[in-house]
Amino acid sequence: MRLRDAVAGPKRETGSADANLADDAALVSAVLKGEARARLEFAARLRVVARVLDARNRRLGAPLRDHELEDVLQDTVTKIWEHLPRFRGHAALDTWMYPIAVRTLSNALRERRNRGAWLPRDRDVDPDQLLAAEEDLAAESESLTQALDELTPERARVVRMRHLDEASFDEIGVRLGVPPGTAKTWYYRAISALRERLARRSDRRGEAL
Amino acid sequence: MNSRRPSAHDAAHESALEELWASEGGARTPAVAQRLSACARCAELWDQLQAAEASAARVLGELRHDMAPRSSGEGAPGEARLDAMLQRAMAGQKSRPRVWPRWLAAAGIALAVGLGLRWAREPDPLGSDPELGATLRLLAPAEATDARDRFRFEAPDDGGWFVVEVFDTQGAPLLRSGRLAASPWSPQPAEIARIPQHFRWQVTAYDASGNFESRAELRVEP
Numbered sequence: 001m002r003l004r005d006a007v008a009g010p011k012r013e014t015g016s017a018d019a020n021l022a023d024d025a026a027l028v029s030a031v032l033k034g035e036a037r038a039r040l041e042f043a044a045r046l047r048v049v050a051r052v053l054d055a056r057n058r059r060l061g062a063p064l065r066d067h068e069l070e071d072v073l074q075d076t077v078t079k080i081w082e083h084l085p086r087f088r089g090h091a092a093l094d095t096w097m098y099p100i101a102v103r104t105l106s107n108a109l110r111e112r113r114n115r116g117a118w119l120p121r122d123r124d125v126d127p128d129q130l131l132a133a134e135e136d137l138a139a140e141s142e143s144l145t146q147a148l149d150e151l152t153p154e155r156a157r158v159v160r161m162r163h164l165d166e167a168s169f170d171e172i173g174v175r176l177g178v179p180p181g182t183a184k185t186w187y188y189r190a191i192s193a194l195r196e197r198l199a200r201r202s203d204r205r206g207e208a209l
Numbered sequence: 210m211n212s213r214r215p216s217a218h219d220a221a222h223e224s225a226l227e228e229l230w231a232s233e234g235g236a237r238t239p240a241v242a243q244r245l246s247a248c249a250r251c252a253e254l255w256d257q258l259q260a261a262e263a264s265a266a267r268v269l270g271e272l273r274h275d276m277a278p279r280s281s282g283e284g285a286p287g288e289a290r291l292d293a294m295l296q297r298a299m300a301g302q303k304s305r306p307r308v309w310p311r312w313l314a315a316a317g318i319a320l321a322v323g324l325g326l327r328w329a330r331e332p333d334p335l336g337s338d339p340e341l342g343a344t345l346r347l348l349a350p351a352e353a354t355d356a357r358d359r360f361r362f363e364a365p366d367d368g369g370w371f372v373v374e375v376f377d378t379q380g381a382p383l384l385r386s387g388r389l390a391a392s393p394w395s396p397q398p399a400e401i402a403r404i405p406q407h408f409r410w411q412v413t414a415y416d417a418s419g420n421f422e423s424r425a426e427l428r429v430e431p
Contacts, residue, residue, distance in 0.1 A: 017223035039299075047285075048276045054285035055275040062382045066374075066413065067424065070287035074294045081298035098272050137271060144268045163269035188231035195254070195261035 025089030032084060049076055050092045052101045060130050063109060063118045078106040090156055091149045095164070099141035106134040147197035155190035162187055218250035230258050248339045264310050265277060281387070289415070344414050345425035348392075353429055357404045359393040360412075362425075366391065368417040383408065407431060 027045070032040030050073055057064050064072065070176045079100050087096055107129055112118045118127050148156045162173065172183040226244060233241055235258070245252040279285065287294065320368055346363040349355050360373050373394040376385040386394045396404075411426035 026361065033298075039295060040292060043295045046291045046295065047288055050285040050288040050291065051278060052272070052275040054279070055277070065376075065380065065382070066286040069285075070290070073287040073291075077291070077294045078298040094276065095269070095272065098268075098275075099320060137268070140264060141268045141271070146262050158330065159265050160269060163266050164273050166273070170298070180362055185231050186233060186346075191235070191258060191262045191265070192227045194265065195257045198261050198264065199257055 024093040025087070028084060028089065028093070045093055046077060046080070046097075049073065049080070049097055049101045052098060053105055056102065056105055056134070057180065060109070060134065063112065063127070068108075072105055072108045075108070075154055076101050090151065090153050092160065095145055095148065099138060099145050102134070102141055103138040106131065106138045106164045109134060143198060143201055144194075147194055147201060150197050151190060151193050155186070155193055158183070158187045158190050159194065182199055188189055213416060218248050222248055222251055223254065226254055227258075230255070235259065235262060283387070296382050344423050345414055347410070347412060347427040350410075350429055351427060353406050353431070355429070357396070357401050358387075359395050360410060361393040362412045364412070364414055365391065369415050369422060370417075372413045373410060373414070374413070375408055377405055378407050378409065378428075380409075 027038055027042060028175055031042045053069055053076065057069055080097055083100065087093070109118065113131055114126055116129075148159065151159075156173060158176075161172050165171075167175070169180040169184045169187070172187070173180040176183060176186075178186075241255070245255055269281075290388060291340055344365055348361040348363060350357055350360070360375075362371070362373075364371060370388040370390060371386075371392075371394075372388065373384075373386040374382060376382055376397075383405075384396055384400050386396070407430045409426060409428045409430070411424055414422040414425045416422050
């Protein structure tokens with residue numbers, strides 16, 4: 001089976017690298033056209049965003065209460081909607097939405113910290129360090145997602161299988177219908193392509209500074 | 210200039226290095242080491258390849274961890290209202306404004322002061338938030354000396370459910386009940402032991418579909 005054929009295979013669980021990219025693009029297109037059923041399905045896909053915000057907030061010691069987190073969720077949904085016309089369908093929807101969620105949360109936490117509303121509750125925890133790490137993740141996930149989005153869908157998919165699904169090369173080979181050695185070569189070629197795009201993005205940022 | 214790494218890097222070097230990266234699976238084998246010691250630019254590119262792989266592992270690993278559902282099976286805050294949030298975004302409505310116009314803020318302060326004076330004259334205010342908790346009334350514990358084994362509240366029985374949360378005085382979450390069909394909530398002894406002398410607790414009411422209905426809080430403070 002060729003890789004392209006495998007990509008067009010049956011739809012799998014949301015969040016897995018097997019999630020069908022063609023379906024994601026079709027869903028986004030239908031939502032942008034205002035189709036009600038598509039909107040409901042898209043709202044269901046946004047559950048991942050609610051989970052991400054909740055998980056990250058808890059990992060930071062829950063500085064935001066539930067109703068505050070719901071405000072951040074609304075902001076994130078609004079930003080996703082505003083950016084949705086730029087979704088190219090190369091990256092999986094979940095991966096594409098992730099940096100938007102992390103950035104919106106870190107902005108909300110920065111605003112809270114600046115107001116003095118996020119106080120250290122534990123001597124061993126420094127909110128400024130936590131916040132800096134969160135902002136680093138936001139920047140890194142933005143760069144990586146944009147670089148993944150520039151890869152061919154097949155290459156991006158192999159990278160996601162390896163790191164999102166933690167698939168071995170044997171498993172990737174089975175999913176793609178190729179020997180493990182071929183899966184490994186494809187993966188390392190995808191990382192090479194990713195390096196090139198990340199380096200280009202880094203150079204552009206350097207020029208802009 | 211590094212004399213041990215004469216750099217004659219060109220496109221042929223680059224494709225040979227990438228071929229080496231793919232065939233050796235990113236490992237620093239003798240063949241790779243030889244290439245890197247022969248060309249400074251190849252060594253730099255190798256570092257970039259490793260950094261790109263590390264970045265993919267880090268970001269996608271975080272995403273994998275973050276999108277796992279809660280172990281309790283409970284939904285994340287706001288999960289039940291995502292369609293409403295999406296429709297609000299589609300209609301071009303932002304989140305509720307956090308910065309009020311000055312006249313509205315002044316009116317709000319005046320109203321709050323008026324309500325505060327009224328409550329001060331009433332014998333049983335119990336700290337319920339009049340805006341958010343109109344249908345909820347928190348009963349006990351209300352004083353620092355009250356027992357903490359039963360958190361009692363009054364709420365209409367409309368087929369919905371409730372969540373009780375306990376925070377310290379700085380707002381750090383301490384305890385959270387599961388879904389409750391009715392009052393009271395009885396925390397476990399180990400949980401009760403974690404409640405400090407002064408704390409704040411709140412009840413959030415959801416309708417049968419999981420939509421937020423109201424919230425009330427009570428401060429057990431000096």
